[in-house]
Amino acid sequence: MTARVDHLVTSGTFSLDGGTWDVDNNVWIVGDDTEAIVVDAAHDADAILAALGGRTLRAIVCTHAHNDHIDAAPALAAATGAPVLLHPDDLPLWKQTHPDRAPDGELADGQTITVAGTSLTVLHTPGHAPGAVCLHAPELSTVFTGDTLFQGGPGATGRSFSHFPTIIDSIRDRLLGLPPETVVRTGHGDSTTVGAEAPHLQEWVDRGH
Template identity: 55%
Template structure:
C-alpha cells in the first residue's frame, strides 16, 4: 500500500519560561498507510493525534525540534502507542525544559533514514531556529517536513535565545531550497508551499535584510 500524508491541526497554549497565553495552532504530520504510521511533531493534543492514528502501529514520533509547542504531546503519545520519541541530540537541553525526567528514545542524526509504510524519510540537520532543528525529506513522496525552519511565508522565526540567524540562513540556502522545486514544504504551522515558491520568497527576504 502506498504511503499517504495527513495533516492534523492541533491547538494549545505553549508552556515554559518564554510562553505567552495565546493559543497556538500546529500542524501534526502523519505519514503512513492503513497498517503503520509515523508522526512528525506531536503537538498539544495527544487524544486528537491518537484518534487519527487509530489502531495503526506507530513506528516513530519524530520531533523537528524541541520547542515546547512541538513536543508537548510527545510523551503522552509515546506512552499510549509505544512509539519511540526521536530528537536531534543538539536539542536535548531544550527538551529538558519540557520533560526534565524523560529523555527521547532515539537520535535524529543527519542522514538517518526512517522507513514507514514503504517509503523512507531522511533526516537533514538544519540548525538555526534551534541548534537541533531537523527537516525530514522524502523524495518519493516529494515532501519535506520543516518544522519551524521554513514556513510558507519564508524563513521561520528567530528567537532571542535558541536561534542562530547565520546558521538559519545557511541551512535554508544549502539544505532546503536546494531540494527539487516541486517538493512540497510541510511546515509546523500554516499552509503548505513548494520549494520553488518559497525559495523565491527566501531570496527576496535575504535581499531586504542585506
C-alpha cells in the same frame, strides 16, 4: 500500499524566554493503513491517537524541541510504545518541557526513517533551534520542515537557541536545492513548495539584517 500523508491541526501554547503565546500546530502522520510515524506530537495526544486509527506507530519524530512541538510526545509514546526521536542538539530545549523524561533515540543528519515502504531522510537544519531537522520524502515529493521554512520565509530566530544567519544557511544549503515541485509541509500554517519559496531567499536575507 503507498504511504500517504495525513494532517491534523492541534491547538495549545508556545512558551519560551518567559513569554507564552497561543498557537495552532500542524501534526503530520505518514504511513499506510497498518503503520505510521508522527511528525511533531503537538498538544493533544488523544487527538493524534484518534487520527492514527489503530495503526502501529513506529516513531514520534520531533523536528525540534520547542514545547509546542513536543508537549504531547511522552503521552503519545506511553499510549503506543513508539519511541520519541530528537536531534541531540535540542536536548537543552527538551529538558525545559520534559525534565524527567528523555527522548528514546537520536536523529542524525542523513539518517533514514522508513515507514510503509517509504523513506524519509533526516536533514539537520539548525537556526530556529540548534537541533532542528527536516524530513525529506522524495517518493512523496514532500519535505516536512517544522519551523525552519514556512510559506513566505524562514522560521523565527528572535529567541533563545536561535540564529538568523544559521537558518538562512540551512534553508539555502539543505532545502532550496530540492526539486522545485517538492511540497513544503510546515509546523504551522499553510503548505507551500520549494519552487515558490526559492526565489525569495535574498529578500529574506535583506529583511533579516
